[in-house]
Amino acid sequence: xxxxxxxxxxxxxxxxxxxxxxxxxxxxxxxxxxxxxxxxxxxxxxxxxxxxxxxxxxxxxxxxxxxxxxxxx
Numbered sequence: 001x002x003x004x005x006x007x008x009x010x011x012x013x014x015x016x017x018x019x020x021x022x023x024x025x026x027x028x029x030x031x032x033x034x035x036x037x038x039x040x041x042x043x044x045x046x047x048x049x050x051x052x053x054x055x056x057x058x059x060x061x062x063x064x065x066x067x068x069x070x071x072x073x
Contacts, residue, residue: 001019002062002063003017004062008069019057020056028042042070042073044068045069045071046068
């Protein structure tokens with residue numbers, strides 16, 4: 001079980017606990033449950049790399065305590 005921190009750069013930081021074998025789509029659903037935003041409207045990225053929904057956190061080498069950027073489409 002890992003904890004990922006997502007910052008939307010508007011003053012909101014979301015901490016989500018998930019497994020490394022979860023997909024980015026699963027992470028979006030967990031974030032959507034905490035923020036009240038629909039999962040389809042969420043974009044997760046790090047610098048200029050936009051993470052795709054079907055790839056796991058382990059494949060992207062996302063570890064415990066890592067910070068990601070959260071954007072709303």
